[in-house]
Amino acid sequence: MNDFRYRMAKFFNGRTGVDALGRTFTWLALILMFLTMITHSNIVYLLAMGCLIYSIWRMFSKNYQKRYNENAIFLAKTAGIRSKLSVLPFKIRTFFNKTKAEYNQRKVYSIFKCPSCKQKLRAPKGRGRIQVTCSKCHSVFIKKV
Ligand SMILES: [Zn+2]
Known part of the structure; x- marks a missing residue:
């Protein structure tokens, strides 16, 4: 077992592993696969596979510096969207609370x-x-x- 872990550690040593960009592509692949189930579209399926292969390829890529730079560019370009997405759950909760408060008010x-x-x-x-x-x-x- 230890031998297996050692070999895994050695295998992943110097490789990119999972970063934000890779994670995004994994999620994208999952969403697209879900869409494939609904639409039965070959194009969506190919896109899903492409995203999945790309995210796996990133994980095992040995060109760590290049992957790191790609991830940094990705993070910089999506900073605005990500900050908007991070407040989305809060906005949804506020909306529901407001609706609930209005509903309770309507009783009185x-x-x-x-x-x-x-x-x-x-x-x-x-x-x-x-x-x-x-x-x-x-x-x-x-x-x-
Ligand atoms: Zn008036």
Whole structure:
């Protein structure tokens, strides 16, 4: 077993291994393979294989310096996209929280628009016909809540 590990370590010594660029191509290959299952497209399948072969070839490449530079260029070029993607889960969570808060509000408040300026307004539910003064344009109207 130790011999096997030693041989593996020796084999990977001086090789690129898995870096960000390689990982991206592995993910790309997986996504494309998934798309192949849906679309049954030969082109998508070939692209998936191409990505997979490229990511494996990168892993075993002995030209570490060149691979390192490629990875550095890749990281620099995708810095903007990656920072946007990293805040995406946060944005999705904020969106859901907002929707949930609005839903909870709808149980207690009646939400409607001002007839003259379309400003979103709210009033406690179950009060019957009330006189509403718009907070934006100060127009007065009757609303059943
Ligand atoms: Zn108004």
